[in-house]
Amino acid sequence: MSDYIQEVLTAVKNRDTHQAEFIQAVDEVLTSLAPILERHPEYRSARILERMVEPERVLMFRVPWQDDSGNIHVQRGFRVEFSSAIGPYKGGLRFHPSVNLGILKFLGFEQVLKNSLTTLPMGGGKGGSDFDPKGKSDNEVMRFCQSFMTELQRHIGPNTDVPAGDIGVGGREIGYLFGQYKRLRNEFTGVLTGKGLSWGGSLIRPEATGYGTVYFAAEMLGTKGDSLEGKTCLVSGSGNVAQYTVEKINHLGGKAITLSDSGGFIHDPAGFDEEKLAWIMDLKNHRRGRISEYADQFKGSTYTALDKSMGHNPLWTVNADCAFPAATQNEINEQDAKNLMANKVGVVAEGANMPTVAAGVDVFLAAGILYGPGKAANAGGVSVSGLEMSQNSMRLAWSREEVDAKLKGIMQSIHENCYAKAQEYGTPGNYVNGANIAGFLKIADAMLDQGLV
Ligand code: NDP
Numbered sequence: 443m444s445d446y447i448q449e450v451l452t453a454v455k456n457r458d459t460h461q462a463e464f465i466q467a468v469d470e471v472l473t474s475l476a477p478i479l480e481r482h483p484e485y486r487s488a489r490i491l492e493r494m495v496e497p498e499r500v501l502m503f504r505v506p507w508q509d510d511s512g513n514i515h516v517q518r519g520f521r522v523e524f525s526s527a528i529g530p531y532k533g534g535l536r537f538h539p540s541v542n543l544g545i546l547k548f549l550g551f552e553q554v555l556k557n558s559l560t561t562l563p564m565g566g567g568k569g570g571s572d573f574d575p576k577g578k579s580d581n582e583v584m585r586f587c588q589s590f591m592t593e594l595q596r597h598i599g600p601n602t603d604v605p606a607g608d609i610g611v612g613g614r615e616i617g618y619l620f621g622q623y624k625r626l627r628n629e630f631t632g633v634l635t636g637k638g639l640s641w642g643g644s645l646i647r648p649e650a651t652g653y654g655t656v657y658f659a660a661e662m663l664g665t666k667g668d669s670l671e672g673k674t675c676l677v678s679g680s681g682n683v684a685q686y687t688v689e690k691i692n693h694l695g696g697k698a699i700t701l702s703d704s705g706g707f708i709h710d711p712a713g714f715d716e717e718k719l720a721w722i723m724d725l726k727n728h729r730r731g732r733i734s735e736y737a738d739q740f741k742g743s744t745y746t747a748l749d750k751s752m753g754h755n756p757l758w759t760v761n762a763d764c765a766f767p768a769a770t771q772n773e774i775n776e777q778d779a780k781n782l783m784a785n786k787v788g789v790v791a792e793g794a795n796m797p798t799v800a801a802g803v804d805v806f807l808a809a810g811i812l813y814g815p816g817k818a819a820n821a822g823g824v825s826v827s828g829l830e831m832s833q834n835s836m837r838l839a840w841s842r843e844e845v846d847a848k849l850k851g852i853m854q855s856i857h858e859n860c861y862a863k864a865q866e867y868g869t870p871g872n873y874v875n876g877a878n879i880a881g882f883l884k885i886a887d888a889m890l891d892q893g894l895v
Contacts, residue, residue, distance in 0.1 A: 461544030534608030632834030652686025654822015
């Protein structure tokens with residue numbers, strides 16, 4: 443059956459030659475699926491793989507906007523509606539200068555499998571723009587969001603496609619996007635998730651990705667009769683996912699000692715207690731400053747600027763028990779993975795999407811550590827987005843405790859499902875195979891049921 447996989451992979455590489463991240467994501471998933479395809483020849487006859495690697499629809503559009511000085515800029519906007527096999531398209535919007543079609547297709551493809559794992563009825567999609575919110579005023583961000591939504595609104599809807607946040611799109615941006623949707627469509631609906639609490643948002647949504655990643659790590663440790671209590675943890679990034687990863691590590695008795703941004707990383711051997719974390723959240727979410735400022739504020743901590751010529755990121759050489767990459771794709775290269783293993787890091791739980799290059803994943807798998815890939819470990823965010831959609835449809839709001847309990851239950855069932863599928867298909871403890879197989883089966887069966895569409 444691996445000849446079928448090779449055939450599909452070659453076709454993707456030939457057709458999407460310049461989409462490196464998309465090819466990387468497809469390669470990893472298809473490689474996991476060989477044992478399933480052996481047992482289920484019907485997937486090959488129905489050409490399920492060929493259909494899964496092609497988005498149902500890709501939208502690309504011009505986004506013109508004006509800065510505070512009156513200068514005109516033109517950005518590119520995207521929405522990749524990847525799969526609606528098990529529900530409306532669902533996935534975040536990313537605003538970052540690196541955004542291009544290949545990156546959004548990788549994220550959309552991962553999202554389809556991730557959403558399938560959540561146990562909730564959500565298809566997969568992803569979108570965004572090469573707009574850089576860094577250094578822009580609130581008014582500039584608002585004008586950009588309004589222009590972006592002026593086009594996007596004709597393609598989305600609460601039963602069609604429900605975007606959320608991602609890198610560069612947080613509460614502020616979701617607010618401006620929602621406002622413009624409502625104004626143009628004259629309807630107040632759950633068309634976006636990650637909304638403010640007073641206008642349809644769910645409690646725990648901002649926390650969900652970080653909390654969920656730590657719950658997933660705790661579940662992996664549980665299989666060894668261990669826990670996060672007393673464990674030292676490396677966290678990268680300092681945005682939404684990183685912040686709440688730190689908070690939940692603290693709740694569960696661990697200690698996070700690093701955070702980063704694209705400029706470099708901070709190391710505080712004493713850990714980020716509640717007070718320090720509140721300072722970081724204010725720095726990043728309100729003052730919109732750089733993480734280097736932390737080292738000026740808190741004695742005993744250090745800041746190391748990122749030096750790309752080093753060929754590795756020294757953050758991953760700091761001594762610790764666990765690692766939580768929570769910044770961006772391919773932030774752990776093969777050397778970083780080896781450095782983590784040399785320091786005997788026993789747990790890697792990915793808050794970011796595909797933060798480890800393929801060769802790095804091989805290093806983790808060969809070492810037999812507890813390695814939770816992003817599509818399973820960071821599925822808590824979209825899970826609570828799914829719960830936000832349910833609350834919007836029912837027009838009621840659950841309490842913080844209710845949502846957190848549901849999030850924890852979902853992360854436990856994702857873990858259980860990945861663990862069981864890895865075992866059933868002959869690679870016990872391999873959460874990469876487990877997640878890909880579990881996610882794939884549900885979508886493939888839904889596609890068979892729905893015929894050739
Ligand atoms: P934020 O925009 O809140 O934060 C992103 C963080 O990562 C910032 O610290 C940013 O630093 C850093 N970063 C971004 N790009 C790069 C880069 N190219 N090199 C180095 N550092 C970088 O985003 P989120 O926290 O929401 O997202 C982080 C990751 O988690 C992404 O991979 C995202 O896809 C994933 N994710 C997010 C979910 C969510 O609910 N938000 C859900 C599931 C996954 P700087 O400010 O310097 O750019």
